[in-house]
Amino acid sequence: MNESLRIGVIGCGDIAATRHIPALSACSDVRLAALCDADLQRARHLAEQYQVPIATADYRELLQNESLDAVVICTPPWVTPHLTMESLQAGKHVLCEKPMAVDVNTAEKVRETERATGYKVQVGFTYRHGPLLETLREWIKQGKLGSPLVYRLGIFDESWDPTGNPEHYDRIYRTMQHGSPSIHDGAHVADFLQFLAESPVTAVESFGIRTRTEFPTTNYDLSVIRFENGDIAKVEIGWFLPKFPKGEFEIVGPKGIAIFDRFDQYVQLKTGEITETVKLEEDWAASCFSIQLGKFIASIRTNTPCVPGVDEGIGSLALTKAIEKSLRER
């Protein structure tokens, strides 16, 4: 397989248009060969913009295309696992968006299908890739913060603007019908924790509020998570508020503190003796998408497992489902 990999995209909504398709089209090792969206206009519009030869509303038509090596699946997470399984059965490798499913049983069926077909799945935990998270992990592994650690993580996204941006309101409302923000944005945070703490979860306590009665779930969740190694995480995920706090990412230990500032794109370690900073010059999010794609391609070319793969996808989902269970018990 020395030629460029031929890749198709299923689901040409927001994240495909703003991140995946630009990353695919900028990659010299990829031929962006086909686009599919249930809304044909979306696929056609992007196909024209990126000179992609095939645009279709029927994902089965795309999967029947034998010349495609792989697909990137950017559909809502209650649709994604079914398309992932059909893609694997059609002989395509899959890079699927997070969360890989909205329930663990379905995610496990994806794992069975991956094993049965021999094609690969990478899960789109985009922001674990790149030097910032890797540096944090190295500092932790080298014991620079000591242990046990307290992770303080917050993601506040998707502001509430039903009249100014009704399309966005409908999309996020629909998403909340399939789980609170902890299931959706929480998928990234749960992956950060499995990437950094590398220890099984032993307890989860979550509390949530619903700031408007019409919301289908809580829209601001606060969780405390305990790990077998003694670490603790405090996680806040909030959607659908008119204004948000910044959303911290800090790790506090007996020897010092590490900070990840995703807006100013740096990580910093501060102990009694030293301050160490690693700053990224290029756009952090764009570089994470490009590194993610590079790793997916490398796994296909070298026939090695994708990381993060289905096991990490299920690990993240198990934690966010434990958060959801705790929210329901309140």
Ligand SMILES: NC(=O)c1ccc[n+]([C@@H]2O[C@H](COP(=O)([O-])OP(=O)(O)OC[C@H]3O[C@@H](n4cnc5c(N)ncnc54)[C@H](O)[C@@H]3O)[C@@H](O)[C@H]2O)c1
């Ligand atoms: N990695 C990240 O940083 C990141 C960021 C945002 C969203 N996401 C994830 O990406 C996924 C998509 O999110 P989005 O914001 O782009 O949503 P979106 O609603 O804007 O896009 C989804 C698209 O999928 C299409 N679609 C749905 N079912 C289909 C089917 N059966 N066949 C073909 N097309 C179909 C829809 O028409 C829509 O255009 C979600 O799982 C979300 O959690 C990831």
